[in-house]
Amino acid sequence: MKTQKTILLVINPIAGGTDKKPIIKRFKTFVTENDYTAVVYETTGEDDQKAIDELVDRINPERIFISGGDGTIREVADVLKEKEVKIALLPSGSANGLAENLDLPEKLDEQLKIGLADHFMDLDTLDVNGHTCLHIADIGVNAQLIKNYEQSEIRGKFGYLLQAFPTLVNSKFPFRVALKVNGETLEKEGILVAIANANKFGTGANINPEGKMNDGKFEVLVFKNFSITEILKTFYGSKNLDPDFVEVICCTEVEIQTDEAIALQVDGEYLGEETRVKAQMNPNKINIAVPSGFKL
Numbered sequence: 414m415k416t417q418k419t420i421l422l423v424i425n426p427i428a429g430g431t432d433k434k435p436i437i438k439r440f441k442t443f444v445t446e447n448d449y450t451a452v453v454y455e456t457t458g459e460d461d462q463k464a465i466d467e468l469v470d471r472i473n474p475e476r477i478f479i480s481g482g483d484g485t486i487r488e489v490a491d492v493l494k495e496k497e498v499k500i501a502l503l504p505s506g507s508a509n510g511l512a513e514n515l516d517l518p519e520k521l522d523e524q525l526k527i528g529l530a531d532h533f534m535d536l537d538t539l540d541v542n543g544h545t546c547l548h549i550a551d552i553g554v555n556a557q558l559i560k561n562y563e564q565s566e567i568r569g570k571f572g573y574l575l576q577a578f579p580t581l582v583n584s585k586f587p588f589r590v591a592l593k594v595n596g597e598t599l600e601k602e603g604i605l606v607a608i609a610n611a612n613k614f615g616t617g618a619n620i621n622p623e624g625k626m627n628d629g630k631f632e633v634l635v636f637k638n639f640s641i642t643e644i645l646k647t648f649y650g651s652k653n654l655d656p657d658f659v660e661v662i663c664c665t666e667v668e669i670q671t672d673e674a675i676a677l678q679v680d681g682e683y684l685g686e687e688t689r690v691k692a693q694m695n696p697n698k699i700n701i702a703v704p705s706g707f708k709l
């Protein structure tokens with residue numbers, strides 16, 4: 414008798430504040446129709462990484478589908494660092510920055526087809542102060558906004574964050590920053606320093622047009638104190654990057670030092686205030702499903 418291969422779905426039931434039952438049901442039907450065994454793991458928010466690690470070792474899935482926001486993808490990616498498992502995304506978070514960068518379609522059936530097909534990319538991953546980063550980390554106004562957003566307990570689209578400007582205007586921005594990069598130490602002043610593996614933010618704004626997610630390099634972007642409003646429009650609106658207020662440095666590692674502790678976020682998750690941020694390429698890449706015509 415032929416042994417069926419397994420596909421594991423890791424799904425975050427609270428991501429994006431939507432009901433996940435239809436995704437689970439459709440996943441099971443689709444995968445079974447394609448002669449795979451379907452296994453579903455629903456995250457609990459407690460010790461999920463350990464549970465996923467053990468489950469993956471036990472069932473040895475041929476690939477893993479992940480449904481949630483960027484936080485869920487990051488947690489699974491961390492577990493898979495030392496394992497060679499292909500992953501595919503069924504985005505369902507309030508912020509789906511990675512999916513946005515991979516040009517994934519919105520329809521679930523199309524996402525499932527991509528997940529079962531054979532078009533993959535070796536996605537670079539970064540280490541930012543010990544945290545895995547798949548697309549964009551930053552210190553400054555954006556991380557501060559994410560902190561405010563997380564504390565507000567409102568879930569949903571990020572657009573309304575723009576209403577939070579007044580809370581930022583009187584804060585510690587701009588700040589002075591020293592960057593150790595490419596053998597030099599550069600002294601700068603800005604309101605936001607981004608570490609970008611990808612091009613786009615979750616909303617589609619292209620903040621890093623030169624970035625390629627599989628070139629073994631990343632970009633450091635220093636946003637000058639041009640205008641908080643303009644910069645946040647670039648981050649959260651549909652505008653492309655304005656070279657007048659940003660400086661871009663391509664590298665494989667960087668050390669960022671500030672005088673005052675500044676808010677840090679990685680892939681949409683606020684991680685506290687830091688005076689030192691070290692980012693470098695991870696040796697491990699992630700084999701991720703992309704649409705057949707996908708070009709970087």
Ligand SMILES: Nc1ncnc2c1ncn2[C@@H]1O[C@H](COP(=O)(O)OP(=O)(O)OP(=O)(O)O)[C@@H](O)[C@H]1O
Pocket residue numbers: 425426427428429430456457458459481482483484485486505506507508509568569681
């Ligand atoms: N069952 C659960 N109950 C509560 N929290 C959970 C559960 N499962 C996962 N989590 C938490 O969800 C977070 C990840 O959410 P994710 O980023 O994937 O979705 P999201 O809707 O985009 O989130 P956010 O609204 O924070 O951007 C992690 O902090 C994780 O611990």
